[in-house]
Amino acid sequence: MGMLDNKVAFITGAASGIGAGTAWRFAQEGAKVALCDVMTEQGQALRDELESAGYAALYIDCDVSSPEAVERAVSLTVERFGGLDIVFANAGVNGVWAPIEELQPDEWERTFAINLRGTYLTTHFAVPHLKRTGGGSIIITSSVNGTRTFSTPGASAYSTTKAGQVAFMKMIALELGQHDIRCNAICPGMIHTNISQRTEQRHTDKIGIEVELPKGNPAVDEGEGDVTEVADTCLFLASDLSRHVSGVEIYVDGGASLLR
Numbered sequence: 001m002g003m004l005d006n007k008v009a010f011i012t013g014a015a016s017g018i019g020a021g022t023a024w025r026f027a028q029e030g031a032k033v034a035l036c037d038v039m040t041e042q043g044q045a046l047r048d049e050l051e052s053a054g055y056a057a058l059y060i061d062c063d064v065s066s067p068e069a070v071e072r073a074v075s076l077t078v079e080r081f082g083g084l085d086i087v088f089a090n091a092g093v094n095g096v097w098a099p100i101e102e103l104q105p106d107e108w109e110r111t112f113a114i115n116l117r118g119t120y121l122t123t124h125f126a127v128p129h130l131k132r133t134g135g136g137s138i139i140i141t142s143s144v145n146g147t148r149t150f151s152t153p154g155a156s157a158y159s160t161t162k163a164g165q166v167a168f169m170k171m172i173a174l175e176l177g178q179h180d181i182r183c184n185a186i187c188p189g190m191i192h193t194n195i196s197q198r199t200e201q202r203h204t205d206k207i208g209i210e211v212e213l214p215k216g217n218p219a220v221d222e223g224e225g226d227v228t229e230v231a232d233t234c235l236f237l238a239s240d241l242s243r244h245v246s247g248v249e250i251y252v253d254g255g256a257s258l259l260r
């Protein structure tokens with residue numbers, strides 16, 4: 001028996017990194033997984049791999065910053081799998097990291113549209129279905145960055161969205177507890193994914209702040225993790241093991257953010 005047997009999970013940013021790792025973990029525990037992303041080829045390939053391994057998976061092209069796209073993706077998931085139990089609002093970008101005078105309004109807004117509006121839209125369109133189910137678990141991917149560390153000069157837009165996601169998560173946990181819907185956040189530290197390849201760092205050296213760790217790193221695995229470790233934390237939050245846990249952020253960083 002799996003920990004998520006007969007559950008349906010809706011996962012954004014599922015084609016790569018933490019989303020893909022968590023899709024595998026949830027599927028291995030019996031969940032049917034809806035994979036949403038903008039990287040069609042990668043998303044479809046993941047769906048095919050999951051199906052070949054005997055799991056139920058669906059890929060949907062969905063830009064989380066678009067209300068129409070998210071509404072459609074949630075509807076398709078419910079049509080195909082017959083309901084919704086777990087929502088993993090994980091899609092996110094680092095966006096542009098630059099000195100504040102150089103960071104352009106459209107760059108600021110793009111990071112907000114994906115990371116923060118995307119989280120709101122995913123929750124907004126999923127909640128009616130979770131209520132119909134009679135409960136559920138919403139998990140939001142925030143970060144240590146903007147919640148416990150402020151050590152990436154130039155990442156002002158990114159850090160602000162990650163802090164905003166935690167406030168949003170707490171408000172939703174408060175609002176939806178009476179419907180047996182739990183809402184929590186994970187705050188990963190440095191996890192090996194492709195996210196940094198998709199980051200635009202522009203003139204951050206001009207800010208003139210060099211961040212150096214003190215000698216000796218007390219964190220587990222020096223604070224560097226992989227997606228399986230984040231996925232296991234998400235499994236805890238998605239499953240009944242966390243049935244009395246709502247409104248919390250969990251740092252998944254081996255303790256590294258205690259130091260910075």
Ligand SMILES: NC(=O)c1ccc[n+]([C@@H]2O[C@H](COP(=O)([O-])OP(=O)(O)OC[C@H]3O[C@@H](n4cnc5c(N)ncnc54)[C@H](O)[C@@H]3O)[C@@H](O)[C@H]2O)c1
Nearest residue numbers: 013016017018037063064091092143188190191193194195
């Ligand atoms: N990797 C880390 O070290 C780390 C640390 C802290 C937080 N995070 C957070 O983890 C989450 C996942 O990141 P990751 O590290 O797996 O990176 P990743 O780049 O491997 O995966 C992110 C996924 O989100 C998708 N995505 C981007 N824009 C989208 C959009 N508009 N609509 C739908 N999907 C979109 C990408 O195509 C990609 O598949 C992000 O929210 C990120 O901020 C990552």
